[in-house]
Amino acid sequence: xxxxxxxxxxxxxxxxxxxxxxxxxxxxxxxxxxxxxxxxxxxxxxxxxxxxxxxxxxxxxxxxxxxxxxxxxxxxxxxxxxxxxxxxxxxxxxxxxxxxxxxxxxxxxxxxxxxxxxxxxxxxxxxxxxxxxxxxxxxxxxxxxxxxxxxxxxxxxxxxxxxxxxxxxxxxxxxxxxxxxxxxxxxxxxxxxxxxxxxxxxxxxxxxxxxxxxxxxxxxxxxxxxxxxxxxxxxxxxxxxxxxxxxxxxxxxxxxxxxxxxxxxxxxxxxxxxxxxxxxxxxxxxxxxxxxxxxxxxxxxxxxxxxxxxxxxxxxxxxxxxxxxxxxxxxxxxxxxxxxxxxxxxxxxxxxxxxxxxxxxxxxxxxxxxxxxxxxxxxxxxxxxxxxxxxxxxxxxxxxxxxxxxxxxxxxxxxxxxxxxxxxxxxxxxxxxxxxxxxxxxxxxxxxxxx
Amino acid sequence: xxxxxxxxxxxxxxxxxxxxxxxxxxxxxxxxxxxxxxxxxxxxxxxxxxxxxxxxxxxxxxxxxxxxxxxxxxxxxxxxxxxxxxxxxxxxxxxxxxxxxxxxxxxxxxxxxxxxxxxxxxxxxxxxxxxxxxxxxxxxxxxxxxxxxxxxxxxxxxxxxxxxxxx
Numbered sequence: 001x002x003x004x005x006x007x008x009x010x011x012x013x014x015x016x017x018x019x020x021x022x023x024x025x026x027x028x029x030x031x032x033x034x035x036x037x038x039x040x041x042x043x044x045x046x047x048x049x050x051x052x053x054x055x056x057x058x059x060x061x062x063x064x065x066x067x068x069x070x071x072x073x074x075x076x077x078x079x080x081x082x083x084x085x086x087x088x089x090x091x092x093x094x095x096x097x098x099x100x101x102x103x104x105x106x107x108x109x110x111x112x113x114x115x116x117x118x119x120x121x122x123x124x125x126x127x128x129x130x131x132x133x134x135x136x137x138x139x140x141x142x143x144x145x146x147x148x149x150x151x152x153x154x155x156x157x158x159x160x161x162x163x164x165x166x167x168x169x170x171x172x173x174x175x176x177x178x179x180x181x182x183x184x185x186x187x188x189x190x191x192x193x194x195x196x197x198x199x200x201x202x203x204x205x206x207x208x209x210x211x212x213x214x215x216x217x218x219x220x221x222x223x224x225x226x227x228x229x230x231x232x233x234x235x236x237x238x239x240x241x242x243x244x245x246x247x248x249x250x251x252x253x254x255x256x257x258x259x260x261x262x263x264x265x266x267x268x269x270x271x272x273x274x275x276x277x278x279x280x281x282x283x284x285x286x287x288x289x290x291x292x293x294x295x296x297x298x299x300x301x302x303x304x305x306x307x308x309x310x311x312x313x314x315x316x317x318x319x320x321x322x323x324x325x326x327x328x329x330x331x332x333x334x335x336x337x338x339x340x341x342x343x344x345x346x347x348x349x350x351x352x353x354x355x356x357x358x359x360x361x362x363x364x365x366x367x368x369x370x371x372x373x374x375x376x377x378x379x380x381x382x383x384x385x386x387x388x389x390x391x392x393x394x395x396x397x398x399x400x401x402x403x404x405x406x407x408x409x410x411x412x413x414x415x416x417x418x419x420x421x422x423x424x425x426x427x428x429x430x431x432x433x434x435x436x437x438x439x440x441x442x443x444x445x446x447x448x449x450x451x
Numbered sequence: 452x453x454x455x456x457x458x459x460x461x462x463x464x465x466x467x468x469x470x471x472x473x474x475x476x477x478x479x480x481x482x483x484x485x486x487x488x489x490x491x492x493x494x495x496x497x498x499x500x501x502x503x504x505x506x507x508x509x510x511x512x513x514x515x516x517x518x519x520x521x522x523x524x525x526x527x528x529x530x531x532x533x534x535x536x537x538x539x540x541x542x543x544x545x546x547x548x549x550x551x552x553x554x555x556x557x558x559x560x561x562x563x564x565x566x567x568x569x570x571x572x573x574x575x576x577x578x579x580x581x582x583x584x585x586x587x588x589x590x591x592x593x594x595x596x597x598x599x600x601x602x603x604x605x606x607x608x609x610x611x612x613x614x615x616x617x618x
Contacts, residue, residue: 101498199608239517240519361510371535
């Protein structure tokens with residue numbers, strides 16, 4: 001099949017999912033076709049739960065922040081009574097944005113165009129000169145408040161959906177919940193965003209980032225400069241001792257695993273031989289007492305988690321939260337955040353911050369090498385004669401349709417899993433995401449009568 | 452007695468030299484401009500108007516408490532092992548509005564604005580980064596050295612990547 005034969009909605013042919021025969025191929029049109037992108041936005045981002053942030057961003061009544069769900073501008077806020085909700089960030093009158101800042105605290109939003117005013121529960125509390133407006137009944141019947149969208153939280157993780165026609169948030173997250181617990185429970189009162197998030201863009205498809213976070217295979221070939229900087233520090237050839245560096249050379253020595261969940265969530269994990277280098281390790285005693293040995297072990301382990309479709313938690317040394325916002329088929333915006341346990345010691349936080357800046361920052365020593373690699377792939381996808389990517393075959397023989405001993409330890413029952421030495425490098429971890437991708441789009445098309 | 456005009460001229464020369472070395476990719480000469488115990492700090496932004504203020508409790512885009520951090524970066528740039536660092540972008544730095552303050556015989560603070568034009572080869576794109584610098588200079592046996600460089604990046608919606616040569 002050539003990409004120029006792609007028909008609108010013909011998603012089945014873009015992914016050859018034949019694991020029994022040992023075959024898994026992804027057509028590169030998935031990363032380059034604008035019609036595919038349109039379907040993804042419509043059915044995966046705009047008819048699905050999408051992550052919007054941690055509730056630490058809305059700690060106080062009347063706190064708000066602005067963001068996007070899919071392509072649509074959204075404002076998330078905590079009202080005067082403490083209730084959280086999300087709305088389209090657009091005045092119902094003429095459409096102007098009502099939240100102008102990335103975040104803030106205000107008792108009311110006055111639209112700066114014609115003065116309509118809203119409280120933090122989204123209700124319209126003032127229409128300028130309404131009495132003399134000569135309005136008729138049809139207008140009076142309208143809800144003049146901000147357009148409310150579906151909103152939910154799990155622990156302190158906040159999600160929104162542009163449509164009501166979605167499963168409950170718990171059903172959506174499913175077996176990913178115990179993995180989110182491993183993050184949230186790192187502090188007795190949960191985790192929070194550490195001030196200083198940053199945003200960057202890259203010129204490639206959003207799924208490049210989605211895959212990379214759970215792609216253990218790239219580590220040693222994409223990041224040798226980082227690994228060797230770390231080796232130089234360990235050997236005393238670099239005087240940089242301000243950061244407790246995790247030596248990734250040891251990762252290939254341990255057993256690890258992957259797991260896929262319904263609705264696209266996936267994780268790679270391995271025990272962390274350098275757990276003592278982590279800030280979290282300083283609080284290990286408290287963690288064991290509160291959460292038990294097994295859970296503490298997995299909190300300190302290396303875990304990269306994707307909550308489909310738009311948030312990832314990468315935890316090797318520090319803990320990074322990445323929010324993915326597709327801009328177009330070949331442009332993606334990334335908001336990256338360091339998160340840490342609320343109330344953790346200064347010493348633990350300092351370790352966390354230095355490790356995060358070193359590895360995860362877009363001005364750091366590792367992330368730029370990933371980002372440039374995504375752009376190099378998008379460049380390569382211009383070679384449309386080479387229609388199919390082979391990067392989904394590694395570990396295809398290892399996939400099990402069940403949990404394993406280690407996933408059992410944290411009470412986690414994935415749809416498929418794999419485990420063994422260097423198995424956390426398996427590319428079979430991408431299958432869950434693409435199965436969900438196919439299902440979201442096909443289900444959406446069916447509902448719209450386009451199947 | 453300090454002579455402000457003379458110190459302004461000396462400070463300007465050092466800042467221009469730093470920009471020159473970055474643009475010429477003369478990394479050893481660039482590192483030599485810094486004291487070993489220098490602080491290099493580019494804070495992140497908390498919102499539209501406030502940068503992070505405490506590098507021990509808040510995130511920075513780059514924070515080093517010594518020259519070692521810059522040395523790590525130079526090692527990585529030269530290693531040939533970083534796909535983000537080859538080919539290196541061509542850069543042109545302009546440093547303006549230089550003002551000196553806190554003048555003593557052997558120290559001063561230098562505030563300036565900067566703009567860095569960067570040409571990225573793979574995309575044939577030019578990106579502009581800009582902001583403020585605050586350098587603290589110390590007079591040593593080898594002349595004036597940078598003992599603190601504080602960089603505010605004003606357009607922090609970053610296209611793809613950022614390294615010390617972009618700011």
